[in-house]
Amino acid sequence: MRSPSSTVADHDPSAHFHGTEHATPLPRLSTQGFTMTFSDSIFAERESEVRSYSRGWPAVFATASGSWLTDRDGHKYLDFFAGAGALNYGHNHPVLKEALLEYMAGDGITHGLDMSTIAKGEFLQTFQDTILMPRNLDYKVMFPGPTGTNTVEAALKLARKVTGREAIINFTNAFHGMTLGALSVTGNAFKRAGAGVPLVHTTPMPYDDYFDGEMQDFGWFERVLEDSGSGFNKPAGVIVETVQGEGGVNVARAEWLRGLADLCKRHDILLIVDDVQMGCGRTGPFFSFEIAGITPDIVTLSKSIGGYGLPMALTLFRRDLDIWEPAEHNGTFRGNNPSFVTAKAAVDHFWSDDAFEKETIAKGNRIHEVFTELSNKHEGVSTRGRGMAQGLVFEAPGQAGKVCQLAFDNHLLTETAGPSDQVVKLLPPLTITHDELEQGLDILATATAQVS
Known part of the structure; x- marks a missing residue:
């Protein structure tokens, strides 16, 4: 393994921590083409205490390209975070940027609610022809609003509307969003507590391998469904992640997913x-459920569906489920036309054949290989993941966080996941080069050795 200091240019740990003692505006400085007129203290003084990523990564970022971010002092950071999965195609991908700039320069429509526009029509046609039809998926496409939690809310509402039932089944350690409906099917106690009101009409079930193989899959679930004396209300739907990202990179086996689909049917x-975080190629195929050979009734997409990091979300569902009344579920920013442009460009560029999928799987295998080596080498360390969603799991409390901090000190951005933040979660851009991937893995290997 190379030493961390040799993997990233301009390594200067002292430059990471910018003081907050200056209350007066900074001089007008030009960094990477930007002029800065704000004070160092503006974030701490004016931004809410709810901010989080900026606390773990105390740098002021200025530009980004590919797999790299550059701070205002010119220091480069390798990005193994990719906007929490919103940047599968990297930062400012030139093909997507060209399409966006051309559209904006031509006075293309930016805001369109759900009006018919050329940008929307081009996206829908491309999505149908390149993504849906080759997979034999006859889904209707709904634009519920621009974020992941918007599409989850729409999915839950539709399931209840179609079936006339209230209950939703979710799974242990799930994460589906921060609005009330999505939060009600989220497992994390800290996030749920923020709701401030009871989160009802949902029932958690054990996710795959929750009991380490000691209990039969879905045994209790099916038993109470069939027992008229169980007091269990038949649910409208079941919501599941094929890989739980925020929950700790927990991977559902293909046979488990098939068993769940059969039970629901x-x-x-x-x-x-x-598929908000694990869709758009994160696990290899465009949809993460393809590996199981199942066809969900409803699918939620966001994050990287916009291609460029622009806000966008889709709710996909069987044609016969489309019983919405006009405007029954709407939102001001459901028609983000620049996102349609970059989404179409991403589908055209990356998904016209299976080369991108194969490359993603190969890179994911390389991460898994290195993480397996680290697990064998260091006691109390294990690994799990699928595709380019990979996790390094630490038994000892706090170790994952220390690894992420050491990684940042060596200009690598990673985050923790899991109910106890016990997992170092990797979500690199799918477009990362092999050399960049090795650089980041070297840094993580050194940080793991220091902590373990």
């Missing part, structure tokens, strides 16, 4: 797959 329960 037998009992007339709608299956919702939340």
Whole structure:
């Protein structure tokens, strides 16, 4: 392994921590083409205490390209975070940027609600022809609003509207969003507590391997469904992530997902797959559920569906489920036309054949290989993941956070996941080069050795 200091240019740990003692505006400085007129203290003084990533990464970022971010002092950071999965195609990909700039320069429509526009029509046609039809998916496409939690809310509402039932089944350690409906099917106690009101009409079930193989999959779930004396209300739907990102990179086996799909079909329960973070190629195929050979009734997409990091979300569902009344679910920013432009460009550029999928799987295998080596070398360390969503799991409390801090000190951006932040979660851009991937893995290997 190379030493961390040799992997990233301009390594200067002292430059990471910018003081907050200056209350007066800074001089007008030009960095990377930007003029800065704000004080160092503006973030701490004016931004809410709810901010989080900026606390772990105390740098002021200025530009980004590919797999790299550059701070205002010119220091480069390798990005193994990719906007929490919103930047599968990297920062400012030239093909997507060209399409966006051309559209904006031509006075293309930016805000269109749900009006018909050329940008929307081009996206829908491309999405149908390149993504849906080759996979034999006859989904209707709904634009519910620009974020992941918007599409989850729409999915839950639709399931309840179609079935006339209230209950939703979710899974342990799930994460589906921060608005009330999405939060009600989220497992994290800290996030749920922020709601301030009871989160009702949902029932958690154990995710795959929750009991380390000691209990039969879905045994209790099916038993209470079939027992008229169980007091269990038949649910409208089941919502599941094929890989739980925020929950700790927990991977559901293909056979487990097939078993869940079969159970839902037998009992007339709608299956919702939340592909907000794991879709758009993160696990290899465009949809993360493809590996299991299942066809969900409803699918939620956001994050990288916009291609460029622009806000966009889709709710996909079976044609016969489309019983919405006009405007029954709407939102001011459901028609973000610049996102349609970059989304179409991304589908055209990356998904016209299976080369991108194969490359993603190969890179994911390389991460898994290195993480397996680290797990064998260091006690109390293990690994899990699928595709380019990979996790390094630490038994000892706080170790994952220390690894992420050491990584940042060596100009690598990573984050923790899991109910106890016990997992170092990797979500690099799918477009990362092999050399960049090795650089980041070297830094993580050194940080793991220091902590373990």
